[in-house]
Amino acid sequence: xxxxxxxxxxxxxxxxxxxxxxxxxxxxxxxxxxxxxxxxxxxxxxxxxxxxxxxxxxxxxxxxxxxxxxxxxxxxxxxxxxxxxxxxxxxxxxxxxxxxxxxxxxxxxxxxxxxxxxxxxxxxxxxxxxxxxxxxxxxxxxxxxxxxxxxxxxxxxxxxxxxxxxxxxxxxxxxxxxxxxxxxxxxxxxxxxxxxxxxxxxxxxxxxxxxxxxxxxxxxxxxxxxxxxxxxxxxxxxxxxxxxxxxxxxxxxxxxxxxxxxxxxxxxxxxxxxxxxxxxxxxxxxxxxxxxxxxxxxxxxxxxxxxxxxxxxxxxxxxxxxxxxxxxxxxxxxxxxxxxxxxxxxxxxxxxxxxxxxxxxxxxxxxxxxxxxxxxxxxxxxxxxxxxxxxxxxxxxxxxxxxxxxxxxxxxxxxxxxxxxxxxxxxxxxxxxxxxxxxxxxxxxxxxxx
Ligand code: ADP
Numbered sequence: 415x416x417x418x419x420x421x422x423x424x425x426x427x428x429x430x431x432x433x434x435x436x437x438x439x440x441x442x443x444x445x446x447x448x449x450x451x452x453x454x455x456x457x458x459x460x461x462x463x464x465x466x467x468x469x470x471x472x473x474x475x476x477x478x479x480x481x482x483x484x485x486x487x488x489x490x491x492x493x494x495x496x497x498x499x500x501x502x503x504x505x506x507x508x509x510x511x512x513x514x515x516x517x518x519x520x521x522x523x524x525x526x527x528x529x530x531x532x533x534x535x536x537x538x539x540x541x542x543x544x545x546x547x548x549x550x551x552x553x554x555x556x557x558x559x560x561x562x563x564x565x566x567x568x569x570x571x572x573x574x575x576x577x578x579x580x581x582x583x584x585x586x587x588x589x590x591x592x593x594x595x596x597x598x599x600x601x602x603x604x605x606x607x608x609x610x611x612x613x614x615x616x617x618x619x620x621x622x623x624x625x626x627x628x629x630x631x632x633x634x635x636x637x638x639x640x641x642x643x644x645x646x647x648x649x650x651x652x653x654x655x656x657x658x659x660x661x662x663x664x665x666x667x668x669x670x671x672x673x674x675x676x677x678x679x680x681x682x683x684x685x686x687x688x689x690x691x692x693x694x695x696x697x698x699x700x701x702x703x704x705x706x707x708x709x710x711x712x713x714x715x716x717x718x719x720x721x722x723x724x725x726x727x728x729x730x731x732x733x734x735x736x737x738x739x740x741x742x743x744x745x746x747x748x749x750x751x752x753x754x755x756x757x758x759x760x761x762x763x764x765x766x767x768x769x770x771x772x773x774x775x776x777x778x779x780x781x782x783x784x785x786x787x788x789x790x791x792x793x794x795x796x797x798x799x800x801x802x803x804x805x806x807x808x809x810x811x812x813x814x815x816x817x818x819x820x821x822x823x824x825x826x827x828x829x830x831x832x833x834x835x836x837x838x839x840x841x842x843x844x845x846x847x848x849x850x851x852x853x854x855x856x857x858x859x860x861x862x863x864x
Contacts, residue, residue, distance in 0.1 A: 416440050416491045416515070416731055420484040421459065423495030424474060426785045426802060427707070428455035431493050434723040443487050445480060447473035449793040454785040461487060468795045474498045477505045484514050491515040491730060493723075497797065500706040501528055501577070517730040519684045519705050527680050527703040531574040531612040537700045540679030542672055545570075545691065545699040547614035555592040555599075561613055562591050568616035571595050573602030573609070579649025580605040584616055617699065619851040620691035622646065623658055625673035626714045627686045628725055634735045635677050637670040637688075638718045639744040641710055645839060647762070647855045652832075653839060654710035655749040656717045659810055659848030660692075666744075669698055674739075676700055685711075685726045691852075709752065709802070712781060716748035716806040746806055747813040751821060751840070753784075753801040755792050757830040766794040770828035775820040779806040779813075792829060800831070810848065814840065838862075 418441040421431045428444060432455060435442040444459030449468035456462045463483040466473035473479065475498055484492050492514055494500035506521040518524070527533045531551045534544050547565065551574055552558045562569045562585065571594060573581025581602030585594040595611065603609040621644045629635040642658030643651045657666070673688040686705050692698040711722045725736060755765045768791045774782045784801035786792070792800060805820055807813040821837045842858060844850050 416727065418443060418487065418489045419491045419493055419517070419727070420445065420480075420487065420489040421455070421493050421495065422474065422480050422484075422499055423493070423497070424450055424453060424455055424785075424796065425799070426783045427495040427709075429458060429785050430783055431495060431723055432459050434721065434727065438724060438727060440727070443483075443489055445474070445483050447795070449795055452790065454787060454790070463487060468793065470498065470795065477502070477508055481505075481508050481512055481514070484509075485512060489514060491517055491727075493517040493727070494706065496706050496708060501704075503528065515730050517684070517726055519682055519686065523680055523682055524705050527682075527705050529574050529610075530572065530576055530702050531610065533680075533703060534612065534700070536679055537676055540675060542676045542679065542700050543698065545614040545617060545701060548612050551610045551612055553610065555595040558595050558611065558613055559588065559591040563588055565613065565615055570614045570616045571598045572612055572614060573598065573606060574612055575602060575606035575608040575610065577606075579646075581611075582649060614701075617691045617693055619853060620644075620693055621658070621660060621851055622651075622689065623661065623669065623692045623698065624687050624689040624708075625670055626711070626722070627673060627677045627682065627688060628720075628722075628729070628735055628737075629677055629683045629686070630729050630735045631683045631732055632734055633678075634738075635674050635682065636735060636737065636739045636742060637673050638714050638720060638722075638742055639666060640669065641713055643710060644850055644852050645845070645854055646852055647859075651710065651752070652855065653749065653751055653836070653845075654713055655747065655810075655813075656713040657744055657747065665696060672698075672700075676703065684729055685722050709799070710750055712783060712802065712804045713748040713750050716781070716804065717744045717746055718742055719745075746808050747810045748804060748806045749810075749813050749817050749840075750802055750804040751817065751836045752799050752832075753803060753824070753826070753836070754798040754832045755800045755826075755829045756798045756832055758832050758835040762832075764794065764798040765830035766792045766798075767829045768792075769826060771825065772827070773823070773825040774801070775803070775823035777820075779816055780804075780820050781806070786826075800826075814846065 446456040503521040503524040509516040583598040626638040645653035781804040805816040
């Protein structure tokens, strides 16, 4: 049993985890930076430790300070949320040494899945379909070009250490390969300190379909159905839903079984996600595994009735899974919109500042995961996502109707947000029809600018 959990994060996910701790009678400890003393997570937790200055590298990303705080308060475990240290195997090893449970998989599993070209190899060996592409990492542009020429264009050049859409470039023609490779590699070196690359065939008009996995330390592994996250801007998700409007029960069974096989091949435990790209002919390919809880987890919670944070904590304590695969049922339809403080008219520039007033919708089937309140000042140092609006109803049509009303009711004053932009997305005829792919936003943006 955990008595006390330190939450190594901020914003809405920290608040989400604090609430779960409270429901489980576990003492919650927040950490905050000097810029976050008034943040909701710092106010809501049972205890709060200010661990350093505003920049993430001096606070939320400073492994010694985070672990030091956990030791000082006598925490049994650390929940990393997403982002920050959630996929940092070095930090997990430090926790393991300090005898503090990291709520997530082991350092070895993170290493195995965190390196995307290595993960591809593991999956190929396990018989999981991956996007056709290079078997080994590619370090050199000329070598990459030879491989890409063989593969045929267009190709996707990707960073092994990649995440958040960084270090990734499409290349349409052989003559552009070397320059594109160098650009992607440079971006990867800057973002991750690692310029190891790999090359995949570019999947035409794909849908991003991911499966939620839960696995315990005893080797039980189940999936909780899929999320369709094809609405992306620059490879960053904006709207997510479950179930996907294009996945039949038969395909769900097939893809779900492959997702479970993939998680098992990684020796996985905790909550995790297997991401696939699916083409128009229902071919699907593994692209990566996320070894943490994800932003979009609430849509799965709603259609399955399973509390993912609670399960994650229970698994970390060494418990068996609460549910068997047969007990998981996907019912109804849930859709999530990410609300960001950004200016959609000015190239999506972040819009920090004081929230002068805020009103969120409510009622049956409406969930808000947020950490803002009237008078709160959004600091300029962190991610611009300030809230998630999630709706649930019996079917997609009703859920969409609810989402339109709920989004229409949102009022956030003082900073620019993408609420109106999201409203236009979910009212677009292609979105309403469920007919979209990962290129939707690019087309949508062109239509707006016309
Ligand atoms: P990251 O780890 O940076 O999130 P992913 O590998 O998960 O990167 O890919 C993010 C998104 O980029 C996918 O959801 C998809 O939209 C696009 N993408 C990635 N690989 C390919 C590919 N081979 N073909 C087409 N689109 C791709």
